[in-house]
Amino acid sequence: xxxxDPFPLIRTVGLDGxxxxxxxxxxxxxxxxxxxxxxxxxxxxxxxxVESSTSLASAYLRFDPLRLSHxxxxxxxxxxxxxxxxxxxxxxSGRRLWRVPTVYGTDLAPQLEDAAAxxxxxxxxxxxxxxxxxxxxLTIGFAPGQPYLGPLAPEFDIPRxxxxxxxxxxxxxxxxxxxLIVFAGPTPTGWRHIGQTAFRCFRPGxxxxxxxxxxxxxxxxxxxxxxxxxxxxxxxxxxxxxxxxEIAA
Amino acid sequence: MSLIxxxxxxxxxxxxxxxxxxxxxxxxxxxxxxxRALYExxxxxxxxxxxxxxxxxxxxxxxxxxxxxxxxxxGAPMQASIDGSPVxxxxxxxxxxxxxxxxGAVLRGGYGYLHLGGGIATEPFxxxxxxxxxxxxxxxxxxxxxxxxxxDKGEAGMKIAADDRFGGGTLRVVAxxxxxxxxxxxxARFEATGFRRxxxxxxxxxxLDSDGPGFAAKGxxxxxxxxxxxxxxxxxxxxxxFILLPECQTTGGYPRIATVLPCDLPRAAxxxxxxxxxxxxxxxxxxxxxxxAWLKDLGRLPTRVEPLVRDPDDIPDLLSYQLIGGxxxxxx
Numbered sequence: 001x002x003x004x005d006p007f008p009l010i011r012t013v014g015l016d017g018x019x020x021x022x023x024x025x026x027x028x029x030x031x032x033x034x035x036x037x038x039x040x041x042x043x044x045x046x047x048x049x050v051e052s053s054t055s056l057a058s059a060y061l062r063f064d065p066l067r068l069s070h071x072x073x074x075x076x077x078x079x080x081x082x083x084x085x086x087x088x089x090x091x092x093s094g095r096r097l098w099r100v101p102t103v104y105g106t107d108l109a110p111q112l113e114d115a116a117a118x119x120x121x122x123x124x125x126x127x128x129x130x131x132x133x134x135x136x137x138l139t140i141g142f143a144p145g146q147p148y149l150g151p152l153a154p155e156f157d158i159p160r161x162x163x164x165x166x167x168x169x170x171x172x173x174x175x176x177x178x179x180l181i182v183f184a185g186p187t188p189t190g191w192r193h194i195g196q197t198a199f200r201c202f203r204p205g206x207x208x209x210x211x212x213x214x215x216x217x218x219x220x221x222x223x224x225x226x227x228x229x230x231x232x233x234x235x236x237x238x239x240x241x242x243x244x245x246e247i248a249a
Numbered sequence: 250m251s252l253i254x255x256x257x258x259x260x261x262x263x264x265x266x267x268x269x270x271x272x273x274x275x276x277x278x279x280x281x282x283x284x285r286a287l288y289e290x291x292x293x294x295x296x297x298x299x300x301x302x303x304x305x306x307x308x309x310x311x312x313x314x315x316x317x318x319x320x321x322x323x324g325a326p327m328q329a330s331i332d333g334s335p336v337x338x339x340x341x342x343x344x345x346x347x348x349x350x351x352x353g354a355v356l357r358g359g360y361g362y363l364h365l366g367g368g369i370a371t372e373p374f375x376x377x378x379x380x381x382x383x384x385x386x387x388x389x390x391x392x393x394x395x396x397x398x399x400x401d402k403g404e405a406g407m408k409i410a411a412d413d414r415f416g417g418g419t420l421r422v423v424a425x426x427x428x429x430x431x432x433x434x435x436x437a438r439f440e441a442t443g444f445r446r447x448x449x450x451x452x453x454x455x456x457l458d459s460d461g462p463g464f465a466a467k468g469x470x471x472x473x474x475x476x477x478x479x480x481x482x483x484x485x486x487x488x489x490x491f492i493l494l495p496e497c498q499t500t501g502g503y504p505r506i507a508t509v510l511p512c513d514l515p516r517a518a519x520x521x522x523x524x525x526x527x528x529x530x531x532x533x534x535x536x537x538x539x540x541x542a543w544l545k546d547l548g549r550l551p552t553r554v555e556p557l558v559r560d561p562d563d564i565p566d567l568l569s570y571q572l573i574g575g576x577x578x579x580x581x
Contacts, residue, residue: 011426014478014508015536019426024473038273053273053476055500060476062272065537066544141474141500144276144384184275185385204386209375210274 030057039092093249102220111192118158145202146184160190198240258308268377279381282518286324290364292550293321300368301378309352319366325358343405358415358519367401414516417524422507430466463488466504480509512543
């Protein structure tokens, strides 16, 4: 890292927040650094810190400025940053791998062919590559429990659509800018709808309420439509036929 | 012990101070748009400000008591009456079994609050009773609903002098991490501009309009989606500011020019359509001092509660009183 590199960068957020940013773009190392640093903040358990979260390349802290001053917190963050190379840090422990049954294409996910063409692939090859991609929950946001997943291989660096698709259903798997999202609820979107799952990210009234955590990994395994119908008919807990295993630390 | 909803405005929801700790799961806090109104209601009923109340956006409703209970009315003033007799706003009142409380349209501001003695005792979800419509947590209150009150005892017939925050005004802001994306000229123009509240507003955010050009950041379309705080002033693609409110998203890609201080968020949220708004930057240390003063002030609200004296302005049914009964005419 050179002296002119401003990252990692500590900045204030409103009156009661502090943001530690590891890059101005989403990269594997910057997301890894954000997750690892947030894990360390969580472990540190500083008095006066109310909550923490990560975005694609930053870790965020909300704190009570009457109990922990901005100057003091900034000093502590700088000291923690200096402790190690966070871009090469191991990811937090307790992460899980999800395998989610997914119908690619068909009328359930009508923009697969379009996405494949944008990636310069034929649809079968696109499905083969997508279904073998093991992606990480880079961050959760926009809607409760909704994961942004990636990074996908460079050929999937496809732009968002100019024209929004008026509505895709809950459980839709969508793709843009080397990322995937599983939608937590019906929503309009500019991302291409390439697959359909029965996976519910946000399950109010059930335990746990939120399926995923930042840092978890997911694989979207191809199934036929009849299988998805079967899963839906028998799904009581919102997992949509997904299996889950611990990732060894 | 409850209030049965007989009639209700389209955007009435149950709110407390909101749900903290789920930002990393994409769930913003929600909670009352006017936090001060929650504290005023709690002070009037001599109970904790952690209880839930009914937030009424623009329009109230009609409520029937199934048993004797206490209520308080705070926030944006609305027409209110009990069995047809007008009652004071910013005050607590007793309702007898079968009595009907009617709350009409807002007179000034945006959000009125109906508090029950003992609070509205719905089942908490993730530690809070706040509805979050954008996240599909809870729903708007509907005709036929029963607003159950928690255990309660105490007095009614009290009033509190409310801070007038219902007509817009100057909102104090601090710089935030994206403020530097705007050049000095744009920031100076932002602070010098008189804005008007636009027609687009809900619990997620409130649009502001102004004359003249918009307020664009450098590289507006290419910034990485980042954390959002309630109070953030977001610049959309057209350069129109939105003040983000309790149901805002947790992250967003539009740049934010500044953040409204928590102490001025009630005033921001209560700005009526067309209301005039200006922004004033304060340094961070001054903002922390203002925040401390605000919290202290909220803590002192219970000392400002006093009996609802029946002076002529407060007597709703003045015309029905026999004011001249027994008076001998001067012409006799």
